[in-house]
Amino acid sequence: MSTTAFxxxxxxxSILTAALQELTPRDKRDADPDLAIExxxxxxxxxxxxxxxLSAALHPTxxxxxxxxxxxxxxxxxxxxxxxxKQRAARVLAxxxxxxxxxxxxxxxxxxxxxxxxxxxxxxxxxxxxxxxxVLLGTDAVCGFVGRNPQLEMDQNLTMFExxxxxxxKEAKARGLTYRVEQCxxxxxNVLDRWHNNIAYAPGPWIxxxxxxxxxxxxDQFRIHYDPxxxxxxxxxxxxxxxxxKDAGYGFLIGGFHVKGQVVDSRGVSAWGYGGQTMQRGDxxxxxxxxxxxxxxxxxxxxxxxxxxxxxxxxxxxxxAYLQNRSVDWLDHQLAARELLSIDPAKTYLVVEHExxxxxxxxxxxxxxxxxxxxxxxxxxxxAAAAMYSLQHDVLKSQGIPVQGVxxxxxxx
Numbered sequence: 127m128s129t130t131a132f133x134x135x136x137x138x139x140s141i142l143t144a145a146l147q148e149l150t151p152r153d154k155r156d157a158d159p160d161l162a163i164e165x166x167x168x169x170x171x172x173x174x175x176x177x178x179x180l181s182a183a184l185h186p187t188x189x190x191x192x193x194x195x196x197x198x199x200x201x202x203x204x205x206x207x208x209x210x211x212k213q214r215a216a217r218v219l220a221x222x223x224x225x226x227x228x229x230x231x232x233x234x235x236x237x238x239x240x241x242x243x244x245x246x247x248x249x250x251x252x253x254x255x256x257x258x259x260x261v262l263l264g265t266d267a268v269c270g271f272v273g274r275n276p277q278l279e280m281d282q283n284l285t286m287f288e289x290x291x292x293x294x295x296k297e298a299k300a301r302g303l304t305y306r307v308e309q310c311x312x313x314x315x316n317v318l319d320r321w322h323n324n325i326a327y328a329p330g331p332w333i334x335x336x337x338x339x340x341x342x343x344x345x346d347q348f349r350i351h352y353d354p355x356x357x358x359x360x361x362x363x364x365x366x367x368x369x370x371x372k373d374a375g376y377g378f379l380i381g382g383f384h385v386k387g388q389v390v391d392s393r394g395v396s397a398w399g400y401g402g403q404t405m406q407r408g409d410x411x412x413x414x415x416x417x418x419x420x421x422x423x424x425x426x427x428x429x430x431x432x433x434x435x436x437x438x439x440x441x442x443x444x445x446x447a448y449l450q451n452r453s454v455d456w457l458d459h460q461l462a463a464r465e466l467l468s469i470d471p472a473k474t475y476l477v478v479e480h481e482x483x484x485x486x487x488x489x490x491x492x493x494x495x496x497x498x499x500x501x502x503x504x505x506x507x508x509x510a511a512a513a514m515y516s517l518q519h520d521v522l523k524s525q526g527i528p529v530q531g532v533x534x535x536x537x538x539x
Contacts, residue, residue: 130524134512135471139505140177140230141170144201145480145497148488159205163218166203167225169490173498177228179269179477180204182256190245200235206255215262230475231382232260235308237273237315238294239286246290253294257301267304267382269351272326276316283325288338295344306351306381311360313402314426317409321401321428328360329370332379349381354454355435358388361400363451364459368466369536378468385504386479387436390452394432402428437482439503458534460511471512478504
């Protein structure tokens, strides 16, 4: 009987640069845009992240959403007010080489289906600049949202996706890029009672969107950047979600991971359910949306009243919470990815995304050990999952030795 060698394959660790937005003071990076990237590459090296996901966003002076209205302010570490040309790219690539830090992908998280045509054109033009920067920096993927036009119902948004988003994917294809969609439903993105404000929020919509993409020859450009925190927000668990994709023949759709958790507050669920706070949030005054942009952040009570984001490694987990799909079972998340998805772990990125509110410290000295610890936790969990997978699916299987126990199963109720 032949014996397969023990050969665990770990994933590639990265971190989204929005984790520390003000690493480089605004006055310095506005005057010298690429200084922010250089300093983040140095910071990534110091905290033990071998790669970064480089965050791009419309500059605060250009954004249609005031910073005070955001739950998780975006970061324009990659400043694209001026063209990102070969000279700028050479400077960034030299810093990457000097610090020994690579680039997993670029991230621009905005509403690509926003209702206002002028705002939408501005965002799409910016996304094309992100695409061009990705090419110059040698990465093959951009991560972002699809979004939603809140003035339209869901089926109408599918039509709008075909009309205005598919052309973006054709631009990605022309540049040899993949667009990976994070599935956050963005419930607080507006002060309406809409809860799903990013139509690519779950496997059912992913498949519907991918079929549209296939009809236009851009199926290979549409992939998912899976984030388990959003599955928890919607009462899902990773293993069942991955099993559904495999059963439906779409196990290939997930191409990368955001590593961020969600801890559900059972008191909040008892009060409001998984739809979150539906009234008296403070985002409306006298029967209409508040004129104060800061009040619009209260729209996020649709989410924050029932849960809080987790930076991996910072939360204690009651095993019962795993069974209730109220926190992320990190080890099974990494094991299920290997068992059920069509991925090559050695070519797949795990991108740590820091949105745990009490720890969102804009102080390098204080934040560094927090991020260093979280990255070490993610690395260790993935190494453990890689070891389990190789031992169980390669070594034991090759020798006809059964795996003990049952483990977590999909679709359990």
